[in-house]
Amino acid sequence: MSKQAFQDSYPAEFSHCYGCGRDNPHGLQLKSYWHLSADKEHTIAHFTPKPYHTGGVPDNAYGGLIASLLDCHGTASAAAAAYKAQGRDMGTAPILRFVTASLSVDFLRPTPMENKLTILGEVIQLEGRKATVKLSLSTNDQLCATGTMIAVALK
Numbered sequence: 655m656s657k658q659a660f661q662d663s664y665p666a667e668f669s670h671c672y673g674c675g676r677d678n679p680h681g682l683q684l685k686s687y688w689h690l691s692a693d694k695e696h697t698i699a700h701f702t703p704k705p706y707h708t709g710g711v712p713d714n715a716y717g718g719l720i721a722s723l724l725d726c727h728g729t730a731s732a733a734a735a736a737y738k739a740q741g742r743d744m745g746t747a748p749i750l751r752f753v754t755a756s757l758s759v760d761f762l763r764p765t766p767m768e769n770k771l772t773i774l775g776e777v778i779q780l781e782g783r784k785a786t787v788k789l790s791l792s793t794n795d796q797l798c799a800t801g802t803m804i805a806v807a808l809k
């Protein structure tokens with residue numbers, strides 16, 4: 655796992671995102687990294703929900719939280735993969751800033767609140783300004799949600 659989180663390479667003006675901005679004290683402050691598992695390079699992030707992240711059912715996480723975690727991990731993964739494809743360190747100029755064009759989420763089972771969540775990403779296609787990212791969220795070795803994102807690099 656690389657030491658620096660992808661989000662820590664974002665320039666200061668992009669460090670206030672609700673989901674992953676390091677300078678947003680009210681946000682989730684998600685941190686994403688490269689992660690090698692089973693000879694495959696994935697991206698990984700962890701998040702432990704707070705009691706106020708619950709949804710309508712006590713002890714289960716709010717679906718919007720899950721979508722936010724996939725959202726921020728997905729765009730960060732797209733940016734990291736695009737920098738890597740160009741052989742550049744993340745954050746170097748010109749900045750490659752990806753935004754979410756589409757995100758679909760399948761909620762496979764309720765996500766319990768008490769444990770650390772693991773979010774994985776895999777950039778399966780990089781084509782022009784567009785990245786396709788497969789995402790998952792699991793806890794206790796149980797897959798709770800999957801997602802697919804199209805992220806687009808801003809001109």
Ligand SMILES: CCCCCCCCCCCCCC(=O)SCCNC(=O)CCNC(=O)[C@H](O)C(C)(C)COP(=O)(O)OP(=O)(O)OC[C@H]1O[C@@H](n2cnc3c(N)ncnc32)[C@H](O)[C@@H]1OP(=O)(O)O
Pocket residue numbers: 663664665668671673674725726729733744745746749750751752753754755756782783784804806807808809
């Ligand atoms: C290290 C540096 C990091 C920098 C800081 C980062 C901070 C990040 C903070 C974290 C952020 C957290 C995350 C957040 O919350 S990001 C916030 C939520 N997202 C947004 O606000 C995005 C709003 N949308 C737009 O700005 C535009 O629509 C974009 C930029 C997305 C495209 O408009 P643009 O005019 O620029 O481009 P284009 O229309 O020529 O399309 C280009 C290509 O993309 C394809 N396409 C487009 N839409 C879709 C779609 N829905 N499904 C499938 N494909 C789609 C399109 O077919 C074309 O493909 P192709 O025909 O070429 O094959």
